[in-house]
Amino acid sequence: MHYTLKEEIKNFSFILPALVIFSFFYILPFFYTFLLALHQGSGLSSLKFVGLENFRRLLSPAGVVILSGSMGSILVVAPLLRFWKERKAAPEGSRVKRIILRIVGIGSIGIGGVCIFYGFRAFSEIFSSSAWVIDREWWASVGRSFYITLWALTFQNFLAFALALCVDRAIRTGQIYRAIFFLLPVLSEIIIGLLVRSLLLPYPGVLPHFLERLGLESWIRDWLNDPRYALTTLAITHCWRGFGWGFVILLAGLQTIPQTLYEAARIDGANGWQRFIRITIPLMLPVIVLVVILTILGTVQVIGLPMVLTRGGPAGRTTVSVLRIYNELKNYHAGYASSQGIILGIILVTLSFTLLKISNKLKKI
Amino acid sequence: MKKIFYLLGITFLFSLNSCQKKEKELVIWHWMADRQEAFEKLAEQYQKEKGFKVRFELFFPPEVYSQKIQAAAAAQDLPDLFGILGEKKIFASFIKGGYVENLSSYLEENNQEWKRRFIKIGLDFNTFEKDNPYGVEEGIYAIPIDMMSIQFLENKRLLKEIGEESPRYWEDFIRIAKKAKEKSKWGFVCGWGESWFIYCLVTNYAFNIMGKEKFFATLKGEVPYTDPDWIKIFALFKELKETGVLFPGIVTLNNKEAEQFFAQEKALFSFNGSWGINTYYQINKKLEYDTILPPRVSDKFPLRIWAGAGSSFVVNKNSPLKKEAIEFLKWLTQKEQQVFLIRYTHNLPSIKGCEDKLEGNLVKFLKNMENATHPRLWPTNENPRVVEAINTGIQKILVGEAEPDKIAEEIEKVKKLNLKEK
Numbered sequence: 001m002h003y004t005l006k007e008e009i010k011n012f013s014f015i016l017p018a019l020v021i022f023s024f025f026y027i028l029p030f031f032y033t034f035l036l037a038l039h040q041g042s043g044l045s046s047l048k049f050v051g052l053e054n055f056r057r058l059l060s061p062a063g064v065v066i067l068s069g070s071m072g073s074i075l076v077v078a079p080l081l082r083f084w085k086e087r088k089a090a091p092e093g094s095r096v097k098r099i100i101l102r103i104v105g106i107g108s109i110g111i112g113g114v115c116i117f118y119g120f121r122a123f124s125e126i127f128s129s130s131a132w133v134i135d136r137e138w139w140a141s142v143g144r145s146f147y148i149t150l151w152a153l154t155f156q157n158f159l160a161f162a163l164a165l166c167v168d169r170a171i172r173t174g175q176i177y178r179a180i181f182f183l184l185p186v187l188s189e190i191i192i193g194l195l196v197r198s199l200l201l202p203y204p205g206v207l208p209h210f211l212e213r214l215g216l217e218s219w220i221r222d223w224l225n226d227p228r229y230a231l232t233t234l235a236i237t238h239c240w241r242g243f244g245w246g247f248v249i250l251l252a253g254l255q256t257i258p259q260t261l262y263e264a265a266r267i268d269g270a271n272g273w274q275r276f277i278r279i280t281i282p283l284m285l286p287v288i289v290l291v292v293i294l295t296i297l298g299t300v301q302v303i304g305l306p307m308v309l310t311r312g313g314p315a316g317r318t319t320v321s322v323l324r325i326y327n328e329l330k331n332y333h334a335g336y337a338s339s340q341g342i343i344l345g346i347i348l349v350t351l352s353f354t355l356l357k358i359s360n361k362l363k364k365i
Numbered sequence: 366m367k368k369i370f371y372l373l374g375i376t377f378l379f380s381l382n383s384c385q386k387k388e389k390e391l392v393i394w395h396w397m398a399d400r401q402e403a404f405e406k407l408a409e410q411y412q413k414e415k416g417f418k419v420r421f422e423l424f425f426p427p428e429v430y431s432q433k434i435q436a437a438a439a440a441q442d443l444p445d446l447f448g449i450l451g452e453k454k455i456f457a458s459f460i461k462g463g464y465v466e467n468l469s470s471y472l473e474e475n476n477q478e479w480k481r482r483f484i485k486i487g488l489d490f491n492t493f494e495k496d497n498p499y500g501v502e503e504g505i506y507a508i509p510i511d512m513m514s515i516q517f518l519e520n521k522r523l524l525k526e527i528g529e530e531s532p533r534y535w536e537d538f539i540r541i542a543k544k545a546k547e548k549s550k551w552g553f554v555c556g557w558g559e560s561w562f563i564y565c566l567v568t569n570y571a572f573n574i575m576g577k578e579k580f581f582a583t584l585k586g587e588v589p590y591t592d593p594d595w596i597k598i599f600a601l602f603k604e605l606k607e608t609g610v611l612f613p614g615i616v617t618l619n620n621k622e623a624e625q626f627f628a629q630e631k632a633l634f635s636f637n638g639s640w641g642i643n644t645y646y647q648i649n650k651k652l653e654y655d656t657i658l659p660p661r662v663s664d665k666f667p668l669r670i671w672a673g674a675g676s677s678f679v680v681n682k683n684s685p686l687k688k689e690a691i692e693f694l695k696w697l698t699q700k701e702q703q704v705f706l707i708r709y710t711h712n713l714p715s716i717k718g719c720e721d722k723l724e725g726n727l728v729k730f731l732k733n734m735e736n737a738t739h740p741r742l743w744p745t746n747e748n749p750r751v752v753e754a755i756n757t758g759i760q761k762i763l764v765g766e767a768e769p770d771k772i773a774e775e776i777e778k779v780k781k782l783n784l785k786e787k
Contacts, residue, residue, distance in 0.1 A: 042435075043457040108580050203631075225614045227764055309556040314616040315760035325739035330428065331749035332435075 008096045011319030036341040042332035054339035058138060061122065062131035075112025079105030118235040138340060139198065139317070142347070147298040148235040148320065156239035157295060161288075165280075167247075168254040179247060180287030185244040192241045193308030200224050200233065224310055226315045234306055234318050237297060245298070246291045254280070289359035293352050300348060336365030390418035391686055391693055392444035395439075396430035397676060398423060399643060403709040407702060411693065419693060438464050444682040446694070448676055449507070452749075453741045456491075457499035457677070460506055466506040466680040471691050475560065477694055480505075480755040482716040486734070489510055490674040492742050498745055508694045509674030511706065512713035514730050515565055515638040515671050516658070517769055523550060523655040535601065538634070538660035542610050544609035545633040552610025553675050554632035556620030557763070560756035565671050566636060567755060569659050570598045572738065573668035584745050586784045590755075599769035602762045616760045628652055639674070639730035642711045646726070656729045658736060672737035754779040763770065 003011065013021065037054055039047035056064045082105060092098075125131055151340070167177045199206045200223045208220045223233040257280065265275045281288075303322040306312055312319035312327070321344055328337035395404070401423045408419040419490025424430040431450050432580070437443045443464055449456050459465050472480035472488075480488065487509035519531055520766040524541070532538035557563050571580040575594040579759055582588045583595070605611055612618065613630050620637070621644065627635040628648035635641075636659070645652050661668050678697075680690045696702065703714045704722045713730060714723075723731070740746050747755075758772035767775075 042455065148522045155571060203626075222614060225616050225764065227766055230617075310617045311559055311560075311619065313560070314764045315762055327753070330431065332451070332458065333749075 003094065005095055008094050011094075012096055033338045033341060036335050039335040040333075042334055045085055047335070050335070054336045055343075058339055058343055059219070059335070060130075060132045060134045061125040061128065063134065065119050065122050065126055068115040072112040072115025072117075075115065077112075078086055079108045103293050122248070126261045130183060137319075138324060140316075141319050141321045142344070144231055144318065145300045145302070145321040147231060148238055148302065149296055151232075151235035152239055152242060152295045152299040153292060155236075156243045157246050157291060159239070160243045160291070161250050163243070163255055164247050164250035167251055178251065181244045181247045183244070184241050187241070187303030189241070189248065189302075190308050192237065196233075196237045197224065197309050225314050227314050230310055230314055230317045234309055237309065238302055240304055242295070248293065249291050249294070250284070250287060253284050257283050269365050285359060287363060289355055293355055296355075297348060302345065374392075388418060389686065389689075390420055391446065391690055393419065393421045393446040393678065394430070394434065394444045395421060395423060395448050395676070395678075396427045396450065397423055399427045400706070400710050401729055402713075403706055406709075407697065407705065410702075413658035415696070417693075419687060430571045436580075438462060441683070441785070443681045443683075445681050445686045445690045447681065448678055450520035453745050454499065454739075454746060456494070456506070457497075457501045459605070460493070460501050461490070461499075464679075464682055465506050466682045466687060466691075467502065467506060467692070468508065469504040472505055479698070482698060482718075483509065484512060484715060484717055486672065486737055486739075486742075487674040487677075487715045490649065490739060491677050501583060507674070507677035508698060509677045510697060511675040511710075511715050512673065512677035512732065513639045514656075514658040514713070516730065516733060518627065518635040518637055518641075518654050520627070520630055520633050521655055523630060527633075531655070532559060532660045535660045535662045537626060539604065539608055542633060543608055546610055550630070551612045551626075551632040551698055552608075552636045553605065553615075553636075554612035554618070554623045554626050555636040557615050557625035557760070558617040558619045558622075560753070560760070561757045562613050562636065563759050564752050566659065567598055567759065568740075569668060569670055570662060571595075573659075573661055573666055574598055574663050577669075578668035581744060584743065584747050586780065590690050590771070590780060591773045594597060595776075596773050597662070599762060599772050602759050603769055604677065606763050606765060611763070624648075627654075632671045639713055641724050642730070645765065646711065653763070654726075654729075656707050656732055658733050667736060668734060669738040670736050671739050672734055673739040673741060674715065748780075748783045751776065751780050 009314045021058045036047070036053060038049060040053070041047040052064050055067075059067060082101075083208070163177070163181060185248060200208075202208060202222050202225065211217065211219050221229055223229045261279050261283075262275055265279060271280065300320075301322050302320060305321050306318045306320055310318040312323050321340070325340045325344070328340065376400060393404075395401075396504055397404075401421060404421040410423055411417065411419050417508050424433045427450055430448075432450060434443065434447055434449065438459065449459050449465075456465075460467075468715060490508035492612050493499065493503060495503040497503070523545060524530070527541070527544050529541045534690075538630065539552075545552050555562055555566075556756075568580070571583075571594075571709060574597055575583075575588075575592075579588055579592075579594065583590065583592070585656065589595075612623070614627060615623075620641075623635060623636060624641045624644040626632055627637070628645045630649065630652065645654065658668055658670060666671045678694060680687055680694070698716055700718060703719055706712065707714050707719060707727065708724075711724070711727060713727060720728070720731070754776045758767065758776055759765040762769060762772060
């Protein structure tokens with residue numbers, strides 16, 4: 001069915017209110033963050049344009065050169081390839097959509113061109129003495145975030161999956177368990193943080209007192225103030241609070257698997273382990289990937305818990321990436337905080353896409 | 366026809382809404398949770414006296430408040446009166462952004478009648494001198510509504526129990542704190558989880574050990590943090606750790622927790638601000654304590670403590686109720702209102718002539734004011750990243766992870782990077 005340009009514009013006018021709202025609340029702030037990342041200052045008085053300086057500090061000068069070169073190439077090559085394909089094939093979709101895509105494509109080539117130009121211009125920096133100087137504190141905080149994420153991906157999700165498997169069978173009591181396990185995630189991070197803090201404080205901590213009473217003094221550690229344990233304490237607390245999310249999603253996924261499949265497998269002589277490996281896991285793969293992505297996104301962005309539990313201490317050992325961004329903002333370094341946010345965003349988006357790709361590949365196997 | 370009827374109806378409703386005259390009211394944003402009730406009472410009083418409505422809006426905790434005003438400034442949606450938290454650089458950026466009214470001319474009116482009310486350091490706190498490094502036009506930009514000072518506190522009863530007197534020197538402090546430890550009390554508690562407390566004590570000792578000139582020279586980047594005097598300051602924290610007098614978990618304790626433990630008489634000494642009075646009073650009415658200067662390390666230079674305006678209000682430059690806002694501030698800083706605030710909130714007054722109305726514990730915090738200083742009064746402030754490096758470094762010393770000289774090197778590295786960026 002072909003529409004005239006007037007009709008297409010009329011059709012698009014119906015989604016205009018939603019588009020305006022979406023642009024105002026999502027696209028504009030998104031671009032404003034990019035814009036802020038190119039500036040230095042508080043965002044209150046005049047902002048000073050510093051180009052890629054914030055990124056250079058974060059990623060090292062050489063890192064920015066390499067990144068801008070490779071990103072620029074992608075931004076130029078991808079739309080060019082699309083234009084080339086379009087030239088050969090018959091036009092598809094509405095005219096307005098094609099025009100919008102063309103504008104976006106040209107914009108992408110323009111931005112990509114600037115990136116490549118910058119990469120060439122600053123190429124000599126790769127050989128300078130300070131070429132690979134990065135903001136170590138920032139990357140250490142990213143490392144801490146991923147350490148907690150690793151705990152969440154393994155300990156938290158295994159626990160959630162194991163509990164979901166148990167509850168999946170217990171039809172009658174399932175609802176009660178679901179409510180109990182989901183109680184922790186709905187409680188605020190602040191409440192959980194305060195609760196755990198009061199339990200673990202060396203004085204007058206409840207847990208140390210309890211262990212002492214049991215004659216287990218040798219088990220007592222300064223879990224919150226000893227740099228060796230503080231981050232792990234934070235990770236375990238986060239897992240304890242967060243496993244309910246995974247549990248509910250995984251349980252919902254398990255309950256969509258038809259029982260007939262298990263019955264057929266049982267008749268064919270498959271044991272419990274075989275049914276789990278051959279039926280449960282393959283059918284649960286999309287749900288597992290979803291839980292993994294949500295766990296990564298939720299854990300890397302954790303901030304309330306470390307703020308209450310340890311305030312980022314001792315000696316910065318629990319200062320995770322988002323807390324660091326928050327601290328930069330608190331110090332009115334809006335530009336640098338924005339650049340940190342963008343880098344963290346890129347890492348998370350890349351990870352999520354990679355996981356999705358892997359899951360699609362696994363599904364085909 | 367139906368459409369026209371609806372259209373007319375909507376137009377009529379809108380016209381009704383626009384005809385409704387809005388009552389004028391002053392809106393004030395603040396972060397002081399403990400003072401909201403007192404502020405509301407004052408607002409009622411003001412309406413009775415002057416017939417003008419005032420509304421205090423509380424945003425708590427202070428971090429949330431700071432974000433709120435930052436966002437409101439960017440959206441040009443600040444209230445008529447508000448407070449600005451943080452260092453002078455931040456205050457300056459609000460002024461340069463065109464959000465804050467210069468109040469100098471109003472303070473000078475009627476032969477400085479308004480200006481002469483205040484305790485000098487309170488106004489100095491909000492003053493930008495001529496040719497200041499922030500590039501702000503000379504003037505006074507905020508009105509203090511109370512004062513604060515941060516000092517050492519000692520538990521008088523415990524001190525008497527162990528047969529000791531107030532320590533004047535660092536060695537005495539360590540000896541007494543150790544003695545308290547022997548009697549199953551901790552020597553020292555402070556909310557060092559809120560790391561700015563560490564920086565505060567560090568600068569107190571910087572004044573004492575190296576003197577004002579050398580300290581300011583460090584801030585300007587002329588003296589390195591690897592200087593022996595700085596290492597001596599960092600070593601004080603190592604000594605605190607090694608003697609075992611520190612309250613357990615001090616590196617992540619927040620101020621409220623530290624106040625609570627001091628009020629419960631778990632520790633002999635504390636380092637806290639005058640705002641702690643309320644907590645002490647609520648937890649232990651019988652707590653006998655006094656303020657002292659941090660024990661001196663050297664007699665070469667005077668030791669300075671942080672003091673100044675506790676909280677101040679600025680007038681929104683773009684407010685249509687600017688004059689009314691200034692009138693309200695004048696009223697709020699009259700003796701009757703200040704006395705009401707002192708009695709209700711246990712804070713130090715920002716104006717002179719209220720000393721006789723202060724309760725005993727508050728008077729203690731007025732002691733040592735001749736030794737007062739504050740980063741806002743210094744010619745230049747340290748970069749927040751360097752301050753963070755100092756605080757983190759000292760926490761490392763406190764948890765036994767690093768030595769003072771290594772920390773000095775780390776701080777100097779951050780300082781150099783910062784100077785290079787400048």
